[in-house]
Amino acid sequence: xxxxxxxxxxxxxxxxxxxxxxxxxxxxxxxxxxxxxxxxxxxxxxxxxxxxxxxxxxxxxxxxxxxxxxxxxxxxxxxxxxxxxxxxxxxxxxxxxxxxxxxxxxxxxxxxxxxxxxxxxxxxxxxxxxxxxxxxxxxxxxxxxxxxxxxxxxxxxxxxxxxxxxxxxxxxxxxxxxxxxxxxxxxx
Amino acid sequence: xxxxxxxxxxxxxxxxxxxxxxxxxxxxxxxxxxxxxxxxxxxxxxxxxxxxxxxxxxxxxxxxxxxxxxxxxxxxxxxxxxxxxxxxxxxxxx
Numbered sequence: 583x584x585x586x587x588x589x590x591x592x593x594x595x596x597x598x599x600x601x602x603x604x605x606x607x608x609x610x611x612x613x614x615x616x617x618x619x620x621x622x623x624x625x626x627x628x629x630x631x632x633x634x635x636x637x638x639x640x641x642x643x644x645x646x647x648x649x650x651x652x653x654x655x656x657x658x659x660x661x662x663x664x665x666x667x668x669x670x671x672x673x674x675x676x677x678x679x680x681x682x683x684x685x686x687x688x689x690x691x692x693x694x695x696x697x698x699x700x701x702x703x704x705x706x707x708x709x710x711x712x713x714x715x716x717x718x719x720x721x722x723x724x725x726x727x728x729x730x731x732x733x734x735x736x737x738x739x740x741x742x743x744x745x746x747x748x749x750x751x752x753x754x755x756x757x758x759x760x761x762x763x764x765x766x767x768x769x770x
Numbered sequence: 771x772x773x774x775x776x777x778x779x780x781x782x783x784x785x786x787x788x789x790x791x792x793x794x795x796x797x798x799x800x801x802x803x804x805x806x807x808x809x810x811x812x813x814x815x816x817x818x819x820x821x822x823x824x825x826x827x828x829x830x831x832x833x834x835x836x837x838x839x840x841x842x843x844x845x846x847x848x849x850x851x852x853x854x855x856x857x858x859x860x861x862x863x864x
Contacts, residue, residue, distance in 0.1 A: 644777045644832075659832040660777065660852070715782055727778075730785075730830045 593697035593755035600759070604766040607703035611759070612747075615666050616675040617692040620683070622661040629686035637682035639665055647726035647739045656726035656739055664692065664737070664749075697755035699762060701746045710746070712765045714738065718746070732761035773838060774850050778831060785830035791815050792823035792837045795857050819843055825853060 592599050592613045599611035620639070622630050634641050640648035640655050641663055647656035654666040665679065672678050676691045683689060701709070707719035714729040716738055721727075726739040734757065737749040750758040771783035793815075798807040816822075819842060826836045835853035840846070 645779075659834060660854075715785070728831055728833075735830065 593752045594759060595756075602763055602766075604763065605703075605770040606705060607701060607709060607766050609759075609762050609766065610700045610702070612698040612700055614669045615693075615698055616669045616672045617696060617749075618665050618675040618679055619658065619688075619690045619692050620655070620663045620665050620679065621688045621690075623686060623688060626686040627661060630683060633683045633686055637679070639663075639679070639682070642724070642726070645727060646724050647741075648724065649741070656737065658728070658737075669693070695752055696749045697752045697758065699748045699750075699759065701748065701762065702744060704744055706744065706746050708769055709765055710738070712769060713761065732757055734758055771845055771847070773826065773836070773847060775828065775831070775834075775836065776850055776852055777834070778828075781828070781831060785828060786836075787827045787829045789825040789827060792825050792853075792856070794825060795837075795853065795860065795862060821848060 589597065591597060592611055594600050594611055599613045601611070602609040620630075620634075631641060637653070638650060639653045640650050642648040642655060642657050644657050644660070648654060652667045652672060655663045656666075658664055665675065667675050667678070673693075674691075675693065676689050679687075679689050707717075710716065710718045713731045714736075716727055716729045718738075718740060721740050723740055723742050726737065728735060728737050730736065731748070731750070734750050734754050736751075736758065737747075739747040739749075741747060748758070748762070772780045773783050773786060775781050793811075796811070798811055821839055822842050823837055823839050826838045828834050828836065837851045837853050837856045838847060839849040841848060
């Protein structure tokens with residue numbers, strides 16, 4: 583049998599994540615985060631909350647995100663969250679979560695379904711008002727929402743005034759990246 | 771037009787997809803209902819000039835189904851509920 587040597591590539595197709603610095607903004611591709619969706623099974627919200635508290639998985643309210651170590655999460659839809667963890671330690675994130683939640687939750691690995699970009703810099707609302715209809719300037723830190731950018735359903739998380747995370751469909755990673763770069767260049 | 775999402779607050783109606791009359795929730799029982807019941811359910815709709823209960827889907831948001839009560843004359847939105855809550859209150863989706 584031949585020896586295959588497989589090299590992992592990022593969502594944008596390179597060996598290492600791409601970083602673009604455009605004016606005051608830095609657009610960083612993040613390949614170091616593992617993702618899993620966590621959905622309550624019918625009538626098991628109490629069990630899920632207890633398990634989450636025990637495992638250190640935050641369950642933020644609607645429209646919000648919460649950061650923790652190792653687990654962070656953001657709200658997706660009623661009774662459903664996306665859990666984030668460092669890829670290096672939690673590559674198999676579902677196996678990490680499953681013992682804690684048992685049959686109270688449906689847990690689905692999502693790591694390779696998404697591309698993540700972190701946008702850092704001052705005055706980010708000026709950039710995002712070109713990209714989506716979410717009012718980033720008015721939203722508090724820790725706000726998370728699903729919105730549409732470049733015809734793609736994306737999750738947008740406002741970590742702080744100067745740091746925003748965008749999750750978009752990985753199969754459209756280059757399209758989303760192109761939209762972010764073009765928007766940044768056009769409002770310079 | 772702004773739809774006041776029960777969880778997420780005011781959202782632009784462009785984020786939503788319209789399905790139709792909220793009476794679609796009340797599908798007859800496939801084992802016991804008559805053919806007339808199914809015919810009525812499938813084809814017959816009221817077309818009121820005034821308050822109308824209809825199903826909207828938050829496609830560009832949290833992907834929840836809503837029951838929106840809208841005045842078809844003025845487009846005023848009178849009430850917005852989660853379709854899940856409406857269906858359960860009607861004894862469906864057990």
